[in-house]
Amino acid sequence: MKLTSDAKGVYVIAPTPFHPDGRIDESSIDRMTDFFVKSGVTGITVLGQLGEAPKMEHAESVSIVKRVIGRVKVPVVVGVSAPGFAAMRALTRDVMDAGAAGVMIAPPNTLRTDDAIAQYYRQASEAIGADVPFVIQDYPLTFSVQMAPSVIRRIVTENPSCAMLKHEDWPGLEKISALRGYERDGSMRHISILTGNNALFLDFEMERGADGANTGYCFPDMLVDVVRLSKEGKRDEAHDLFDAHLPLIRYEQQPGPGLAVRKYVLMRRGVIASDTLRKPGAQLTAPARAEVDYLLSRLARKDPRARV
Amino acid sequence: MKLTSDAKGVYVIAPTPFHPDGRIDESSIDRMTDFFVKSGVTGITVLGQLGEAPKMEHAESVSIVKRVIGRVKVPVVVGVSAPGFAAMRALTRDVMDAGAAGVMIAPPNTLRTDDAIAQYYRQASEAIGADVPFVIQDYPLTFSVQMAPSVIRRIVTENPSCAMLKHEDWPGLEKISALRGYERDGSMRHISILTGNNALFLDFEMERGADGANTGYCFPDMLVDVVRLSKEGKRDEAHDLFDAHLPLIRYEQQPGPGLAVRKYVLMRRGVIASDTLRKPGAQLTAPARAEVDYLLSRLARKDPRARV
């Protein structure tokens, strides 16, 4: 099953669970994978930035991907961003052989012109193979690469295998409108747009034309519901649910400690056994942990299903 | 009245109101200044980033400062960041003569080492005069300069006239804890810490030891209440009020359109006559305007005093 430009719903970004000593925790992977499916996700993205991909050796990466793919029926997308095309091609080859639906590629932070960005994606697609569906990761805050809507259109047009945009520019609402405008005026074919950035603007992103979310917020069940309510036109209900989670969304969206928050909540929810990050990784301090506990207790009052 | 390290409460960041043709709108300045005082702010900061300072000529800047100072009894702090010390000195001289309480200085985005940052503030203080109280603006997202807590300690220690930190690092909670820890262990004298970043973390920043807020969110009255409730130990009440505003806070915190949102709401509240930004400035699109309207209508249901 290959990733297509019709992808919709929630492609959850999966963290990588570790034992306290840093080894990969395979039974937590299984439990987490089942939890995601039960939460209603329509896809799973592994080895993204928040999957601690750079801390994994190649063989570990491949084994994680295989484990997840072997357990689910939904498409699995794999982050293959790398400083060079050799490593990108090697990982792509191995995970596509294992049954991945496609790969996600972020731009290296040295790209500075529209031409350079477009060229990079052409070369990347050539490196991994023109038949491998790929996702553009547009995350300027982390990658320092700004992609104007017209550059995304160029990438989409020049690369038939480009199926999806992981949209996490900030501010980003007008970018969704611009891209959907290109589709309406016929200057760009349709692609799937799923939004990231820990869902901080998911409420309005759906209304601007996003197809769903591609992020790893610790309550993916809520993401599924917000996407569904928004699609059904239940605007107030979507916002009510979203707003209840926003204090925690905001807290988890912090770069650095955010991933520790996510793992801590997933641990408290019983999904993974330990909130360990591999080095180097920010640890939650005691005050931060207490703040998350407080946010969870407040959340439980507003969204009863969010009791942990 | 000089700014001191005992500053507390809300130092609101004042936008600069313009007529639709770009001229400074003096009657809106007056109305806005009165509104701020009535909202309970303890200070006003003018000509910050969101005061569109770089779009003003020197004489305009000075006249705005004089107008605000002439109208209030609270301290007025003036942003004097400039690409060179000559312009910084000239503006500081003129606004201090006019009765400003102190100035705010952001680091130029070329600084890359701890030594370079510390040296810059020594030189800046020498340029403006060692008797002029100044505020460090620590806003890495915009200025690309990362200040470790130990660098802030160095600046505070080397410059007796450093009175305040405008804290807007992100993530930033641990930085407040670290600085207050320095005060407790005696390695740094006390300074005022007021937080910015459109108050996105004001709830927890207060609990970590901040003295208040130094930001321009379009409901400064709410900031005043959250700071007060937090100081009084009314934690749940502080968070309830804060959470009611968080969807709009988040929306206004977007770099670029954020200032347009702020001015639009202040216009809708009757505080300023027009939401015009001087060029170059992002305009709110029609969809964005409708989104803000929707957020305001939702807010009015949760915080009745926030009806506009």
Place this chain on the structure above:
Amino acid sequence: MKLTSDAKGVYVIAPTPFHPDGRIDESSIDRMTDFFVKSGVTGITVLGQLGEAPKMEHAESVSIVKRVIGRVKVPVVVGVSAPGFAAMRALTRDVMDAGAAGVMIAPPNTLRTDDAIAQYYRQASEAIGADVPFVIQDYPLTFSVQMAPSVIRRIVTENPSCAMLKHEDWPGLEKISALRGYERDGSMRHISILTGNNALFLDFEMERGADGANTGYCFPDMLVDVVRLSKEGKRDEAHDLFDAHLPLIRYEQQPGPGLAVRKYVLMRRGVIASDTLRKPGAQLTAPARAEVDYLLSRLARKDPRARV
């Protein structure tokens, strides 16, 4: 006399001479201006990066420009880059009134997409007036803005008043070839291309199609000769002269101490009275000074006219 796209030869970048106490040294300005004219320059650019422009107050800037203009017949271009259009417009107005031939504008280092760069120059041109000839300063090393040749073409096409490119990209030879190629294929009108970067590649830049140099190397007389020899097709002679100066060119091209080297040599040549830089400015250390002395002694053996 307005700057046109036919500009050729050497537009020397003028440093600003100061007295040891930091005041502007007017008699050194006069002597330096005469020296430039005698050296054969075809234009003078004042208040560029290496003219310490950001350290000058507005009135000082204008008085320097007037002094230089009053003394020469060649066109004088003025750097007006500023963090906002208000200051840029004010300075442009005053210097054009005083008889400047045009202005030079560098992009702010926040620009990240082709669209943003093109928009900036449209807005800048609108701010200063469509009748004011301007020079694009393309210096990515300092300004962190990368302009692809196609972006420069857009700026040239969208702004009839764009007369010149100060080319200092690095590497930059292919960019000159690309731009001249646009002229040949009719997709861009002709502009003047003068090269900066302390002339580090002037030898080959001339051969790629540059019209001359726009830099402040401490032997502008040599720049004039290299440009002339190259235009006359005396390739080996041009390179011989250039190579004799290359060790010093390279030394002076260092960002930071470079300007101190330039002023030190101009002082040793008797052109300016003091090599003082305004704060903040790098001072030459004793070892650096001795290294420059050694380079000068070696240069004098290779280029007898370069005896100081």
Place this chain on the structure above:
Amino acid sequence: MKLTSDAKGVYVIAPTPFHPDGRIDESSIDRMTDFFVKSGVTGITVLGQLGEAPKMEHAESVSIVKRVIGRVKVPVVVGVSAPGFAAMRALTRDVMDAGAAGVMIAPPNTLRTDDAIAQYYRQASEAIGADVPFVIQDYPLTFSVQMAPSVIRRIVTENPSCAMLKHEDWPGLEKISALRGYERDGSMRHISILTGNNALFLDFEMERGADGANTGYCFPDMLVDVVRLSKEGKRDEAHDLFDAHLPLIRYEQQPGPGLAVRKYVLMRRGVIASDTLRKPGAQLTAPARAEVDYLLSRLARKDPRARV
């Protein structure tokens, strides 16, 4: 044989030779390795930035290292910089097992404070093992990380296995003086300082206290001679030789095309069979190739041994 802080002379940065179709060219590796030894180098660094390391898969990297080590008696240092410690550790383990003398580590370009830089090297050393000698690569132009001399001192002091600094800051002469000053005043133990940056300042770097060069200029035999002459106190002879090469050094030092120039000259010298770069890699244009040919013809007249 482990790398020690007494390292001296020229540690040449080895490019990786490819066949025109992109496969590794093993016989060129052998010929190049022999050429380096014959040129008098005292060490070889493989898989640095200009060894196209990011374009190699892990197994390829290890095989190259083994091939070079198996052929020489001089120490071989291996670049192991990677986006995560897992890949860094894996490569270090494999190359140290194969007999490497040490590894070279560049900082990731996200580091922004002195504390973060020092912490990174502690964690890296812990990841690769405290017994593995390592080289700090200080190359701000490419990595965007500025290390003050005091930070380098911290790294050296906190990590006994830090043996060498690959110095390629720019400007960088004062940094060498500062570090040697630390050694003299007893605040830092001695380390080897070899300089990079394509030797653009090797003449003066030696005089400031460098122990030699760690770069890959296409005439490593010249580097060996300049280092030797400088050590022998033959200042004028060292500069004469250096100056003869400076026009080509400068040309090869251009980021991007520089590596293509280097390979092209090595091919013309008969050292490697093809000047192919793996994708993505800048190709020399025809005009650039002609420029290098011209520089070589001029060089041959000044340094007869440099005839190719």
